[in-house]
Amino acid sequence: MYIGIDLGGTNIAVGLVDKKGKILQKASTPTLRERHWSEIVKDMVIMTHKVTEAAGKNLADIKVIGIGIPGNIDNENGIVVRAANLNMTNVHIAEEFRKYIDIPVNLENDANAAAYGEYFVQDPRRDNFLMVTLGTGVGGGIVIKGKIFRGFNGAGGEIGHHVIHTDGEKCACGRRGCYETYASVTALINQTKRKMAERPDSMMHEWVKNNGAVNGFTAFDCAKKGDSAAIEVRDRYITYVAEGIVNLINIFQPETVVIGGGISYEGDTLLNPIREFVEKNEFNKQGPRTQIEVATLFNDAGIVGAAMSAKKQKFL
Amino acid sequence: MYIGIDLGGTNIAVGLVDKKGKILQKASTPTLRERHWSEIVKDMVIMTHKVTEAAGKNLADIKVIGIGIPGNIDNENGIVVRAANLNMTNVHIAEEFRKYIDIPVNLENDANAAAYGEYFVQDPRRDNFLMVTLGTGVGGGIVIKGKIFRGFNGAGGEIGHHVIHTDGEKCACGRRGCYETYASVTALINQTKRKMAERPDSMMHEWVKNNGAVNGFTAFDCAKKGDSAAIEVRDRYITYVAEGIVNLINIFQPETVVIGGGISYEGDTLLNPIREFVEKNEFNKQGPRTQIEVATLFNDAGIVGAAMSAKKQKFL
Numbered sequence: 001m002y003i004g005i006d007l008g009g010t011n012i013a014v015g016l017v018d019k020k021g022k023i024l025q026k027a028s029t030p031t032l033r034e035r036h037w038s039e040i041v042k043d044m045v046i047m048t049h050k051v052t053e054a055a056g057k058n059l060a061d062i063k064v065i066g067i068g069i070p071g072n073i074d075n076e077n078g079i080v081v082r083a084a085n086l087n088m089t090n091v092h093i094a095e096e097f098r099k100y101i102d103i104p105v106n107l108e109n110d111a112n113a114a115a116y117g118e119y120f121v122q123d124p125r126r127d128n129f130l131m132v133t134l135g136t137g138v139g140g141g142i143v144i145k146g147k148i149f150r151g152f153n154g155a156g157g158e159i160g161h162h163v164i165h166t167d168g169e170k171c172a173c174g175r176r177g178c179y180e181t182y183a184s185v186t187a188l189i190n191q192t193k194r195k196m197a198e199r200p201d202s203m204m205h206e207w208v209k210n211n212g213a214v215n216g217f218t219a220f221d222c223a224k225k226g227d228s229a230a231i232e233v234r235d236r237y238i239t240y241v242a243e244g245i246v247n248l249i250n251i252f253q254p255e256t257v258v259i260g261g262g263i264s265y266e267g268d269t270l271l272n273p274i275r276e277f278v279e280k281n282e283f284n285k286q287g288p289r290t291q292i293e294v295a296t297l298f299n300d301a302g303i304v305g306a307a308m309s310a311k312k313q314k315f316l
Numbered sequence: 317m318y319i320g321i322d323l324g325g326t327n328i329a330v331g332l333v334d335k336k337g338k339i340l341q342k343a344s345t346p347t348l349r350e351r352h353w354s355e356i357v358k359d360m361v362i363m364t365h366k367v368t369e370a371a372g373k374n375l376a377d378i379k380v381i382g383i384g385i386p387g388n389i390d391n392e393n394g395i396v397v398r399a400a401n402l403n404m405t406n407v408h409i410a411e412e413f414r415k416y417i418d419i420p421v422n423l424e425n426d427a428n429a430a431a432y433g434e435y436f437v438q439d440p441r442r443d444n445f446l447m448v449t450l451g452t453g454v455g456g457g458i459v460i461k462g463k464i465f466r467g468f469n470g471a472g473g474e475i476g477h478h479v480i481h482t483d484g485e486k487c488a489c490g491r492r493g494c495y496e497t498y499a500s501v502t503a504l505i506n507q508t509k510r511k512m513a514e515r516p517d518s519m520m521h522e523w524v525k526n527n528g529a530v531n532g533f534t535a536f537d538c539a540k541k542g543d544s545a546a547i548e549v550r551d552r553y554i555t556y557v558a559e560g561i562v563n564l565i566n567i568f569q570p571e572t573v574v575i576g577g578g579i580s581y582e583g584d585t586l587l588n589p590i591r592e593f594v595e596k597n598e599f600n601k602q603g604p605r606t607q608i609e610v611a612t613l614f615n616d617a618g619i620v621g622a623a624m625s626a627k628k629q630k631f632l
Binding site: 074081082126152153156157163164165166168173174177182246247248252254255283284286288289290 | 477484564
């Protein structure tokens with residue numbers, strides 16, 4: 001049995017996971033990220049005890065503990081090099097955790113962990129796997145021959161920060177035109193708002209009145225009802241998403257690309273035009289082609305991925 | 317000892333290479349690509365005999381033969397899946413070669429082979445290596461933990477075909493705005509010509525009279541002499557090159573990026589502004605950073621890379 005911990009900026013989610021990646025028990029508690037990191041570790045320890053006991057197991061049943069963290073990780077030494085959202089710089093999380101529970105600990109970047117979780121449950125025999133998560137930003141994780149790809153310094157896989165439009169939209173990273181400034185849900189919301197300002201006749205205004213605020217579903221919902229402004233927003237957004245996916249396919253030729261994040265609930269509405277765009281635009285036209293799917297674990301990807309990557313990777 | 321063959325659209329270059337990647341003997345002959353592929357194989361066989369004998373060696377000294385080919389390769393089965401420039405589709409090159417010389421043969425994509433050659437001679441202890449070749453197009457090769465990265469179907473590593481400018485310049489691959497439409501030497505020549513049309517006062521007109529035609533050095537040469545139009549072309553071109561390199565660093569975090577192709581003769585004129593741009597723009601600002609260098613093997617990269625990758629990889 002394994003413990004998977006998804007340490008986010010808002011919540012700490014902890015799960016007891018079996019060897020097939022099934023969550024047997026889970027619980028969460030607020031991160032309260034302003035406090036000292038050692039307090040956060042204590043809560044992770046407490047939650048580990050809690051889910052283990054709730055499942056009628058004990059710590060002797062736990063082989064490894066995996067922790068997914070939004071930041072740059074030194075996996076080999078169990079150190080968070082930098083996690084801006086958690087105010088952590090060079091923090092020895094694994095060592096601190098083991099003061100309380102002496103079970104091997106593996107730290108993993110959260111996007112890598114989520115990708116590994118999806119990879120593990122979708123089909124771990126696949127040679128080469130890429131996950132694109134469309135959320136506040138665009139995150140990514142790459143699995144090559146069953147191993148998480150991190151780059152030489154652990155900071156690789158930042159697929160949201162490849163420019164798809166030189167001199168385009170301003171990105172938080174300092175550049176202009178990054179993939180995430182076009183393909184994130186934040187970007188979709190901006191694109192929706194701009195179109196609404198242009199088109200006072202659009203059904204999207206009514207939608208917002210009924211639903212409180214513009215979100216990632218505004219354009220998708222209204223497009224389904226035939227609103228032309230919404231269709232324009234949706235189709236343009238999907239083209240941006242697909243443009244980046246073709247870029248990544250030309251570079252990686254993964255066997256599978258999985259799209260995660262809330263917008264992936266759209267399923268075929270999102271997938272079919274992306275598949276068509278890829279079919280038409282990818283560089284390679286011979287031999288086997290990349291499959292494009294939506295994620296299946298949703299919010300559990302972090303827990304499952306942290307646990308299953310800890311099962312396979314090195315740990316402290 | 318090893319044989320490295322660089323099978324290009326114009327010439328077949330064959331070299332006898334020692335285990336350190338040093339070429340002991342080399343020779344070349346025209347490809348004459350219109351003829352049947354079996355004739356091309358015969359010439360590769362003849363050249364193999366020739367360089368081996370010229371070096372005072374014999375075939376018993378040869379461990380493996382590596383062939384670099386511009387196309388999509390099925391490395392495992394020694395098949396050229398598709399090489400458009402050589403009119404080859406599903407051609408069993410390795411098997412055919414072994415009818416004449418019964419020594420293991422390894423086929424490799426030419427850009428992968430060149431990257432592996434540079435990797436091998438620069439520092440094979442490096443974890444993770446990326447080569448960007450600025451030529452007629454933009455080619456690339458990726459070495460991850462000492463192995464050539466090919467993607468699940470052998471068609472990976474097409475870094476020249478990632479869009480850096482959505483809806484930008486038309487690319488031969490069918491898309492718009494691919495990296496190679498901005499960063500190849502072909503692109504630089506187009507950028508130079510456009511600027512010359514705009515600026516009849518530019519020194520570049522005189523340069524072309526003296527040198528016959530616009531080429532990749534026109535803007536670089538005249539920029540060195542202070543021509544403002546040439547400086548604009550050069551600086552903008554370097555920014556495009558660097559934009560793509562930052563994209564690739566954010567994704568791969570390679571320990572080293574090597575820039576190859578004729579333009580890499582510019583050395584620090586090219587490297588220093590790229591290094592500055594990367595330093596300023598890359599996503600990761602912590603820990604060890606990617607080194608950026610120019611290629612050292614130039615035209616020999618194909619031979620050395622084909623030989624050294626055959627030494628390490630699987631072969632038929």
